[in-house]
Amino acid sequence: MSTLIVPPHVPSVAEDCEQLHKAFEGWGTNERLIISILAHRNAGQRKAIRHAYAETYGKDLLKDLDKELSSDFERLVLLWTLDPPERDAVLTDEATKKWTKSNQVLVEIACTRPSKGLILVREAYHSRFKRSLEEDVAYHTTGDFRKLLLPLVSSYRYEGDEVNLRLAKSEAKILHEKIKGKHYSDDDVIRIVATRSKAQVNATLNEYKNEFGNDIIKDLEHDDDNEFLPILKATFECLVYPENYFEKVLREAINKRGTDEGALTRVVATRAEVDLKIIKDLYHKRNSVPLHRAIVKDTHGDYEKMLVALIGEDDA
Amino acid sequence: MAVADEFGVLTKAFTGLGVDEKSLISILGKWHPEHKQSFRKTTRDIFVEDERQFERWDDRHVQKLQQEFLRFKDAVVLWTMHPWERDARLLREAVYKGPKYGILVEIACTRSSEELLGARRAYHSLFEHSIEEDIAFHIHSSEKKLLVGLVSAYRYEGPKYGEEVAKSEAKILKNVIKDGAKKLHEEEEIVRILTTRSKLHLKAVFKHYKETSGNYLDEDLGDHLILKQTVQCLCKPETYFTEVLDVSLKGIGHDFAKEALTRVIVTRADVDLKLIKEEYHHLSGFTLSHKIEEIANGNFKDFLLTLIARGDQEN
Numbered sequence: 001m002s003t004l005i006v007p008p009h010v011p012s013v014a015e016d017c018e019q020l021h022k023a024f025e026g027w028g029t030n031e032r033l034i035i036s037i038l039a040h041r042n043a044g045q046r047k048a049i050r051h052a053y054a055e056t057y058g059k060d061l062l063k064d065l066d067k068e069l070s071s072d073f074e075r076l077v078l079l080w081t082l083d084p085p086e087r088d089a090v091l092t093d094e095a096t097k098k099w100t101k102s103n104q105v106l107v108e109i110a111c112t113r114p115s116k117g118l119i120l121v122r123e124a125y126h127s128r129f130k131r132s133l134e135e136d137v138a139y140h141t142t143g144d145f146r147k148l149l150l151p152l153v154s155s156y157r158y159e160g161d162e163v164n165l166r167l168a169k170s171e172a173k174i175l176h177e178k179i180k181g182k183h184y185s186d187d188d189v190i191r192i193v194a195t196r197s198k199a200q201v202n203a204t205l206n207e208y209k210n211e212f213g214n215d216i217i218k219d220l221e222h223d224d225d226n227e228f229l230p231i232l233k234a235t236f237e238c239l240v241y242p243e244n245y246f247e248k249v250l251r252e253a254i255n256k257r258g259t260d261e262g263a264l265t266r267v268v269a270t271r272a273e274v275d276l277k278i279i280k281d282l283y284h285k286r287n288s289v290p291l292h293r294a295i296v297k298d299t300h301g302d303y304e305k306m307l308v309a310l311i312g313e314d315d316a
Numbered sequence: 317m318a319v320a321d322e323f324g325v326l327t328k329a330f331t332g333l334g335v336d337e338k339s340l341i342s343i344l345g346k347w348h349p350e351h352k353q354s355f356r357k358t359t360r361d362i363f364v365e366d367e368r369q370f371e372r373w374d375d376r377h378v379q380k381l382q383q384e385f386l387r388f389k390d391a392v393v394l395w396t397m398h399p400w401e402r403d404a405r406l407l408r409e410a411v412y413k414g415p416k417y418g419i420l421v422e423i424a425c426t427r428s429s430e431e432l433l434g435a436r437r438a439y440h441s442l443f444e445h446s447i448e449e450d451i452a453f454h455i456h457s458s459e460k461k462l463l464v465g466l467v468s469a470y471r472y473e474g475p476k477y478g479e480e481v482a483k484s485e486a487k488i489l490k491n492v493i494k495d496g497a498k499k500l501h502e503e504e505e506i507v508r509i510l511t512t513r514s515k516l517h518l519k520a521v522f523k524h525y526k527e528t529s530g531n532y533l534d535e536d537l538g539d540h541l542i543l544k545q546t547v548q549c550l551c552k553p554e555t556y557f558t559e560v561l562d563v564s565l566k567g568i569g570h571d572f573a574k575e576a577l578t579r580v581i582v583t584r585a586d587v588d589l590k591l592i593k594e595e596y597h598h599l600s601g602f603t604l605s606h607k608i609e610e611i612a613n614g615n616f617k618d619f620l621l622t623l624i625a626r627g628d629q630e631n
Contacts, residue, residue: 131472135472156433157446195452
């Protein structure tokens with residue numbers, strides 16, 4: 001469920017454009033005005049505003065935002081304003097070009113978006129970067145990581161609810177065997193996690209728990225030195241428990257000394273219109289403090305205000 | 317026509333691809349019992365002498381006949397189908413009744429990015445699985461990785477590509493091929509390049525390969541059929557289809573090859589059949605129509621010839 005609050009009577013697209021343009025005028029920028037508009041418009045509305053802005057002023061709204069704003073606030077506003085598939089294309093491009101073994105963004109986007117959503121990301125990636133996402137992932141990643149990441153970003157999973165229980169049982173057994181033997185990047189493990197439908201993976205993990213007693217996630221926590229394991233774990237989490245995954249990312253981003261603004265920005269911008277409400281509730285439950293209070297404590301200025309607006313806790 | 321000639325015509329009507337419906341009607345329809353008897357006694361490969369003194373239809377031939385009567389229907393159904401459904405069904409059959417790697421490569425690599433995506437979508441609807449999951453599950457050979465990669469690709473189709481990267485990838489391929497591994501289709505870099513790069517990029521790689529090594533990439537991959545087919549399908553599909561047709565029109569014995577004739581003509585009629593025809597003529601010295609006249613019959617033959625003629629009208 002979304003945390004985005006759109007006012008019941010939204011000004012016309014022309015008015016929004018005019019206000020935004022005014023916000024850039026003269027010395028300095030009226031950040032409050034920018035937040036009051038952009039943080040309270042959904043994807044369709046933001047797209048219309050961008051289009052109208054370009055027609056009216058002959059400029060790209062995003063370029064003007066880039067010029068006028070700076071640092072964390074700018075990044076949040078830019079990411080937020082982008083159309084979701086384009087946003088994900090930008091995020092995957094960054095994740096690929098600056099890829100490190102601990103980077104989970106590719107897994108996150110490949111596995112938490114619906115099947116059709118991932119196709120739209122790949123389309124947007126073609127348009128924007130003149131290459132395919134999979135060719136860049138294949139080129140920039142190596143070894144076991146490529147072995148997992150390439151099929152993940154190339155997948156077009158079946159989206160139905162049908163589940164084959166017999167298959168779920170046999171594949172749970174395979175997973176258990178491979179994990180016990182520490183063959184984390186085994187062909188069958190990759191096959192199951194990269195090609196089965198989310199419903200099927202879910203059923204498989206249920207059978208795993210029924211048969212072997214533990215959550216597969218628990219069984220994947222034992223090898224601290226193994227760099228591949230966190231990525232595999234994140235894959236299962238993103239496929240089957242995305243809200244838990246995002247709560248964890250937020251918790252770690254905020255608790256970290258200095259705050260991981262990158263992760264905080266990314267989760268809020270990409271989930272505000274999807275399931276941030278559920279993530280917010282989970283956060284509160286897990287950390288005994290509401291998300292917005294943790295954000296206010298750890299961030300400041302316009303960046304803080306924008307975050308708070310997107311999680312639906314500002315007074316606007 | 318003399319009865320003896322009629323025997324000849326009737327035999328031809330029952331052999332080759334499809335059946336000659338008109339001849340069957342005009343000849344069989346007017347024959348009296350003694351003509352039919354005569355035909356049965358003299359046509360030894362279609363009728364066998366039973367120990368209880370009568371001439372019996374050879375079982376295998378009846379089965380073949382059944383297939384041949386259906387050949388026209390199959391062609392029509394395939395032609396009329398939505399290309400997405402058609403390709404999804406062809407993919408399914410290639411996985412479950414085979415596996416037939418060639419057809420998997422053919423569909424994954426000769427269709428446009430959007431057409432392949434459509435086929436994957438149709439596969440979801442028809443079979444409640446994704447094509448990649450079925451290939452990964454049912455194919456256990458070393459070709460699996462290449463096949464899953466090919467079928468999962470959503471290649472960039474725009475005009476941009478990196479000339480320098482293409483050059484370096486041509487070099488990589490040259491070195492990997494030179495090292496002479498037995499299962500070249502398992503080599504990581506080959507799989508990466510062939511399953512993810514855009515077709516335009518691959519054509520540039522192909523070009524640089526020729527310029528720096530003096531050879532054509534698909535020829536150098538000659539010992540590794542699946543890779544040769546992959547490169548051809550991606551870079552010059554007309555060559556691939558011409559070879560498939562050539563085999564199909566020669567090796568009439570195999571069911572597999574016979575079906576290829578229908579598949580190629582039906583799936584390429586509105587795409588590049590004209591180019592394929594030219595290349596076939598160049599390769600074999602015969603025109604495609606001529607060959608089809610020779611080995612096909614009746615409605616099936618007429619249908620194929622009509623599809624082939626479409627290309628001529630267009631340009």
